[in-house]
Amino acid sequence: MLRGLRQARLAHPTSPAGARYRSALAALVDGALTDLWHDAAARSGVDVGTGIALSAVGSHGRRDAGPTSDLDLMLVHDGQTHTPEQVAALAEALWYPIWDSGLDLDHSVRSLAQCRHVASADLPAAVGLLDVRCLAGDAGVLHRARSAVLADWRSAARRRLPELLNSTRARAERHGELAYLIEPDLKEARGGIRDAVVTWALAATWLTDRPHGDVDAAYEHLLDVRDALASVTARHTNRLLRVHQPDVAARLGYGDPDELLAGIAQSARVVAYSLDTTVRHAKQALRRPSLRLRPALVRGRRMPPRLRTVADNLVEHDGELVLGIGARPEADPELALRAAATAARSRLPLSPVTVASLQRTTSLPTPWPATATEHLLALLRSGDAQIPIWEVLDLAGLVTRWFPEWAAVRNRPQRSPVHIYTVDRHLVQTVANVHAVTRRGELVSTEPAEPAERDTVLWAALFHDIGKVAGAGDHAAVGERLVGPILERLGLAEQTRHDVRLLVRHHLVLAETATSADLDDPAVAARVAATMEDRPAMVALLRVLTEADARAAGPKAWTAWRARLVDTLTARVLAHLG
Amino acid sequence: MKLITAVIQPHKLDEVKSALEAAGVRGMTVSEASGYGRQKGHTEVYRGAEYTVDLVPKVRVEVLVEDGDATTLAGVVVSAAQSGKIGDGKVWVSPVEDVIRVRTGASGPDAL
Numbered sequence: 001m002l003r004g005l006r007q008a009r010l011a012h013p014t015s016p017a018g019a020r021y022r023s024a025l026a027a028l029v030d031g032a033l034t035d036l037w038h039d040a041a042a043r044s045g046v047d048v049g050t051g052i053a054l055s056a057v058g059s060h061g062r063r064d065a066g067p068t069s070d071l072d073l074m075l076v077h078d079g080q081t082h083t084p085e086q087v088a089a090l091a092e093a094l095w096y097p098i099w100d101s102g103l104d105l106d107h108s109v110r111s112l113a114q115c116r117h118v119a120s121a122d123l124p125a126a127v128g129l130l131d132v133r134c135l136a137g138d139a140g141v142l143h144r145a146r147s148a149v150l151a152d153w154r155s156a157a158r159r160r161l162p163e164l165l166n167s168t169r170a171r172a173e174r175h176g177e178l179a180y181l182i183e184p185d186l187k188e189a190r191g192g193i194r195d196a197v198v199t200w201a202l203a204a205t206w207l208t209d210r211p212h213g214d215v216d217a218a219y220e221h222l223l224d225v226r227d228a229l230a231s232v233t234a235r236h237t238n239r240l241l242r243v244h245q246p247d248v249a250a251r252l253g254y255g256d257p258d259e260l261l262a263g264i265a266q267s268a269r270v271v272a273y274s275l276d277t278t279v280r281h282a283k284q285a286l287r288r289p290s291l292r293l294r295p296a297l298v299r300g301r302r303m304p305p306r307l308r309t310v311a312d313n314l315v316e317h318d319g320e321l322v323l324g325i326g327a328r329p330e331a332d333p334e335l336a337l338r339a340a341a342t343a344a345r346s347r348l349p350l351s352p353v354t355v356a357s358l359q360r361t362t363s364l365p366t367p368w369p370a371t372a373t374e375h376l377l378a379l380l381r382s383g384d385a386q387i388p389i390w391e392v393l394d395l396a397g398l399v400t401r402w403f404p405e406w407a408a409v410r411n412r413p414q415r416s417p418v419h420i421y422t423v424d425r426h427l428v429q430t431v432a433n434v435h436a437v438t439r440r441g442e443l444v445s446t447e448p449a450e451p452a453e454r455d456t457v458l459w460a461a462l463f464h465d466i467g468k469v470a471g472a473g474d475h476a477a478v479g480e481r482l483v484g485p486i487l488e489r490l491g492l493a494e495q496t497r498h499d500v501r502l503l504v505r506h507h508l509v510l511a512e513t514a515t516s517a518d519l520d521d522p523a524v525a526a527r528v529a530a531t532m533e534d535r536p537a538m539v540a541l542l543r544v545l546t547e548a549d550a551r552a553a554g555p556k557a558w559t560a561w562r563a564r565l566v567d568t569l570t571a572r573v574l575a576h577l578g
Numbered sequence: 579m580k581l582i583t584a585v586i587q588p589h590k591l592d593e594v595k596s597a598l599e600a601a602g603v604r605g606m607t608v609s610e611a612s613g614y615g616r617q618k619g620h621t622e623v624y625r626g627a628e629y630t631v632d633l634v635p636k637v638r639v640e641v642l643v644e645d646g647d648a649t650t651l652a653g654v655v656v657s658a659a660q661s662g663k664i665g666d667g668k669v670w671v672s673p674v675e676d677v678i679r680v681r682t683g684a685s686g687p688d689a690l
Contacts, residue, residue, distance in 0.1 A: 514588075515588050517589050518661065520663065561611075561612055562610070562635075564635045
């Protein structure tokens, strides 16, 4: 019955794959547990015809469990039909054979009232109980338990939502972002399997629906990776260590581990975005609806709600930026850029419906109109506010439409201990950091004086690692070559294009020279100055880019030690230039 | 066994690493350090203002060696790190009671 179930799960054919594989695994386990139920009833002498049932919660309840997932089982009883001794005897007859078989078991015995009490006091238990499924016994008992828990969950949504969000936030801080980690926890990291389950739990409050389609596919993909990892290690683990990545990649049909990590990053970003959107909409549902947003009756006529105009054809609706009634995405190629700049300026998130509409915008002409470039610059100048906007535009495919070169660095992992982000996310973070670095008082005397110079360093920040493509040797040299056509498409002035190319080509010069050359040697300062064409303004821009780049790599890349060396070199280069 | 500790100029790290590797050293620990010796209190002019540099960036290199190799290897570090200028750093040798390799549990010279 249970003997050999552990091995049978691992040896189960993985084709058909995906959800059908997991359903087949669930059926295998369900069959064994049903047999166990009847056997346990016979051995304990308990009549299990009514008032008691065996159920699965968590992943097995969702039929999502993998080949090494633990069994999360609950014995539910109505508290009346059986004595406590009978319930205990049946529980013993159930749990011991499972333990003896070597399967990991998470078990509980609860009456209907206890189910409700536990769900109200223990958040993880409540989320698990939302997916409870009857395996054997009196399905009516379980139906009553599930209905009561769901009803409590919905009626207490206002109280439970902050609790759920706090635990989600704390988990993200503890485990990091799945999209950017080299050795991620597929379940617990932000954008991971548990975040998808939290999204379903939010939808179960009936405060809001959740996104469908892409997020379902992303969730199944993460489960596929988890199952491949389980098959490779034959252990219950969610942490995808480097040592296992080649085997997991091969099992899933990826060419190499980087492709695997890029695929995980994409799925994680979709899950994280879906969670954020669902949370935002759940919060909106809990707010008292604004009178402005309701259709009103004026002198007997039904008037449309009043929406605040934020920019041309862009209005605020219930805390989100949405398209105005006159917006025509198919005829307005600049609309997505204008919406992005407006979202950054107004700090309003783009509505998911608006993002879907923006996907219909036509391609920009080459070179871009000056207004389109100015919208993009407005986004780049907005500091940290631009990060979530880039995220949503990139997921919608708009960034690679503007810059096809972006596709080669999109979701690309960086196998360096100092880097915490994928290449594309690092680029966006570097741009955001420029804003912070140039605003700091200590940089006043060397910060770029002219707005045009500030813009130069923003362009350089956005594209400085665009050459980190597969197979690139010197990524700065490759980047210099790739960035030229991009800058032409953007319609930038010749001098700006030249300066951005120069910064991309030499963006590592200050950091590398400062830590590897004798700074007391006048020839070193002269060499760095010559690299920047003996132009103090370019040295100042490079200093800004160096810090923004290092800070975007991670907390280990920009230390007081490194800053001191870079500052000393910068001072000597500027002194050399008089 | 001895621990050789060297605090050197950052730009001398590559030369010291190469010299130690050429002398047969298979492992070392490198960390960022800040400090000063006799050169303390020099000033820099940066961004139009003069400021005092009291803690100068250095690199700390640590190597565990057998007793008989300590003097030779300390000399290797000194030769490689030397520029003859003030601020070149220091090298010191200290006794080590025991060393244990975490992976195998081997101790003493076998763990080096």
